[in-house]
Amino acid sequence: MPESNYWRKPFDADKVKSPDGTVYVIKDRCKGCGFCVEFCPRGVLVLSTEFNRKGYHPPEVIHPDRCVNCDLCERICPEFAIYCLNQEEIIELAP
Amino acid sequence: MTVTEVKPDTTRKIPEHPKSLLLRMDRMPHIWCSRCGIGITVGCFASAMEKTGLSPDDITVTSGIGCTGRVAGYVKADSFHTTHGRAIPFTVGLALTRPDLKHVVFSGDGDLISIGGNHFIHAARRNQNMLVICVNNFTYAMTGGQLAPTTPVTARATTAPYGSFERPFSLPTLAISAGASYVARWTSLHIRRITDSMTEALQRRGFRFIEIIAPCSTIYARRNKLGTGLDLMKYYYENSVIDHNASVDDLDIGFQSKIVVGKFVDKDRPSYGKSMHEHFRKVLGNKYQPPVSGKMEIDKSWSGCTESQDTTVTDEVQS
Structure with a gap:
């Protein structure tokens, strides 16, 4: 999916900073459904060509800078194999 | 396309999944097929638990038999996997003995509406204090794809090789007419709306019913040549219509037809x-x-x- 080019630019776009997120993929838990790749609104992910232990293709982060920590991949993943965290959550969950 | 490095690097300790406090991550990967929608609803339920601020000790989860019946094994709350169709009677007992807890029935359409249909309508009639989450995948998936009471007309099943000709149940209509105090329907693509609906319903009293239409990739989609679960998710994206004030006549689901979703009933009735x-x-x-x-x-x-x-x-x- 391309970047959101059908929205107008907000008036306060220069003042408000969009949040940053980091995507984590638990590769061996993934069953390669492709929901996260299909529905990511920022086009961060793509299905990789490599196989995981079960023979599925897990997603791969190709544009980590585009992630805005919207949590959609985390919520739409039926396998609980992908999640995105902001910097505070990373410090909280992985001390 | 420039391929940039994934940050952070692999040597760093990967943080725990945020839902690991509410779900039994030691049992993952779960038994559901690839492209199944049940896992999404479980994730939404965990998010709803988080949003309400309830501890897992305050919630009980009961499941019946079937694919969705396995949910009870994956949540960290007190849970029980009952016999076929008897998730609601079990929860009625829980609700009568422990009215201070939140009781959730998490099961499938074949379990709740077919064999447990009588329990369902009578629990709704009495306004028993429970939240019923029904994951509807239009078929009996675990037993091999037999005709379910929710299978749309002309959809194929193993026991209907030339297509179904029976009128299916419309689950919100059934719940509304039986007297439920909260009725909503979403598809498994409406993740934020499911979460909001579950959060809202967990905080209410009385019989609350949420139907979630979920893709069954291995059985329903394959037998009806609908592609995979991803194609069904795209179909939900294109064909679901949000209408909170829909009349009960609009709630019927035909084979690959429009799906009217929304929160249809939210009223205060004594439990x-x-x-x-x-x-x-x-x-x-x-x-x-x-x-x-x-x-x-x-x-x-x-x-x-x-x-x-x-x-x-x-x-x-x-x-």
């Missing part, structure tokens, strides 16, 4: 326990001793828990 207390207080006056809520031990003051006390209550009524 079973409340009606019972009010009625007995009116009839018996000071003689009525209401059950002690929030106690696992059966208290002597609880009229109706033993036979002798039960007879005294009836004697009092007769006198």
Whole structure:
């Protein structure tokens, strides 16, 4: 999916900073459904060509800078194999 | 396309999944097929638990038999995997003994509406205090794809190789007509709306019903040549219409037709326990001793828990 080019630019776009997120993929838990790749609104992910232990293709982060920590991949993943965290959550969950 | 490095690097310790406090991550990967929608609803339920701020000790989850019946094994709350169709009667018992907890029935359409259909309508009629989450995938998936009471007309099943010709149940219509106090329907693509709906419903009393239409990739989609679960998710994206004030005639689902979703009913109706207390207080006056809520031990003051006390209550009524 391309970047959101059908929205107008907000008036306060220069003042408000969009949040940053980091995507984590638990590769061996993934069953390669492709929901996260299909529905990511920022086009961060793509299905990789490599196989995981079960023979599925897990997603791969190709544009980590585009992630805005919207949590959609985390919520739409039926396998609980992908999640995105902001910097505070990373410090909280992985001390 | 420039491929940039994934940050952070792999040597760093990967943080735990945010839902690992509410779901049993040691049991993952779960048994559901690739591209199944049940996992999404479980994730939304965990998010709803997080949003309400309830601890897992305050929630019970009961499941019946079937694919969705396995949910009880994956949540960290007190959970039970009952026999086929009997998730609601089990929860009725829980709701009567522990009215202080939140009781959730998480099961599939074949379990709740087919074999457990009678329990469903009577729990809704009495407004028993529970939240029923029904994951509807239009078929009996675990047993091999037999015709379910929700299978749309002309959809194929193993027991209907030339397509179904029976009129299916519309689950929100059934719940509304049976008297549920909260009725909503979403597809498994409406993740934020499911979460909001579950959060709202967890905070209410009475019989609350949420139907979630989920893709069945291996059985329903394959047998009907609909592609995979991803194609069904795209179909939900294109064909679901949000209409909170839809009339019950619009809620029927045909084969690959438009799906009307939304929150259809949200009304305050006295729950079973409340009606019972009010009625007995009116009839018996000071003689009525209401059950002690929030106690696992059966208290002597609880009229109706033993036979002798039960007879005294009836004697009092007769006198």
